[in-house]
Amino acid sequence: DTGVSQDPRHKITKRGQNVTFRCDPISEHNRLYWYRQTLGQGPEFLTYFQNEAQLEKSRLLSDRFSAERPKGSFSTLEIQRTEQGDSAMYLCASSLRTGDFDEQFFGPGTRLTVL
Amino acid sequence: RKEVEQDPGPFNVPEGATVAFNCTYSNSASQSFFWYRQDCRKEPKLLMSVYSSGNEDGRFTAQLNRASQYISLLIRDSKLSDSATYLCVVNILNAGKSTFGDGTTLTVKP
Numbered sequence: 001d002t003g004v005s006q007d008p009r010h011k012i013t014k015r016g017q018n019v020t021f022r023c024d025p026i027s028e029h030n031r032l033y034w035y036r037q038t039l040g041q042g043p044e045f046l047t048y049f050q051n052e053a054q055l056e057k058s059r060l061l062s063d064r065f066s067a068e069r070p071k072g073s074f075s076t077l078e079i080q081r082t083e084q085g086d087s088a089m090y091l092c093a094s095s096l097r098t099g100d101f102d103e104q105f106f107g108p109g110t111r112l113t114v115l
Numbered sequence: 116r117k118e119v120e121q122d123p124g125p126f127n128v129p130e131g132a133t134v135a136f137n138c139t140y141s142n143s144a145s146q147s148f149f150w151y152r153q154d155c156r157k158e159p160k161l162l163m164s165v166y167s168s169g170n171e172d173g174r175f176t177a178q179l180n181r182a183s184q185y186i187s188l189l190i191r192d193s194k195l196s197d198s199a200t201y202l203c204v205v206n207i208l209n210a211g212k213s214t215f216g217d218g219t220t221l222t223v224k225p
Contacts, residue, residue: 031211040123042202042215043159056211091158102147102206104213106158 002026004107006092012113013082020078021110025094032075033104034067035091043091049075050097082114118142119205121216128223132193136219138186138203148179149204150188153218159202162188193223 005024013019025032031050035043046065047057051072064082069075079086089111093104121138128134140148148165163170165177165186176189186203203216 033211033213035215040217042119042217045212045214048211050211058212102213103149103161103164106160108158 004092004094004105006090006107006110008110009108010111010113012115014115015084016081018078018080019082019112020076021090021092021112023075023077023092023094023107025073025075025092026096026105027073029094029096029105030072031095031097031102031104032069033093033095034075034077035093037089037091037109038087046077079112082112084114087112087114116141117216118214119203119216121201121203121219123217123219125220125222128193128221130193130195130223130225132223133189133191134193134221135190136188136201136203136221138188138216140184140186140203140205140214142205142207142214143184144207145184145205147206148177148186149206150175150177150186151202151204151215153200153202155199159215162201190221193221195223195225197221198223 007022033048034046037043049069064080067077089109091109093106095104150162151159152162153159165179169178174191178187200218200220202218205214
């Protein structure tokens with residue numbers, strides 16, 4: 001499978017614990033995005049990388065959230081001291097930006113449940 | 116007010132019907148526009164880009180009205196398999212961020 005993959009697919013954790021998610025983008029894609037989606041809402045932008053550089057972070061992203069893409073390939077999203085409000089689907093997407101066109105290919109997501 | 120707004124629906128239509136969805140955006144610097152489709156409990160997938168001149172892909176037609184800042188998606192001859200949530204997406208030129216609407220849910224019934 002040469003699409004975007006995410007691991008784990010599901011994560012249940014207790015409030016206050018730290019969690020880390022991994023995203024492996026399509027190999028030649030230079031951009032990688034993280035989104036959060038809750039039921040009935042569209043994906044909400046969290047952050048994105050161009051190669052290994054993190055170029056933008058949402059103002060909604062608290063200090064408990066951090067993302068890395070150390071070698072410009074896979075990325076990790078860590079949430080520290082999880083809260084019940086962090087329960088959501090975390091989606092990763094990648095793209096090969098060419099001019100104005102930027103089709104994003106999404107992974108299957110990691111569903112986080114904070115108890 | 117949200118940056119991208121869509122009528123959430125749901126739209127319940129019979130097979131063969133024509134249905135149209137609208138999406139409005141607030142940032143006049145918005146430059147590129149897309150419609151994504153999301154099936155229940157699945158990831159979003161690109162349905163089509165929206166070009167200034169309007170574009171068509173089979174039964175699907177997308178239109179852009181920059182003056183009024185809205186985008187539309189028309190689906191003709193609806194199929195059962197068209198049942199999904201349709202997400203409007205807006206990008207600002209030279210910005211990495213994509214802004215998604217909350218989606219419009221379509222159910223096509225036999």
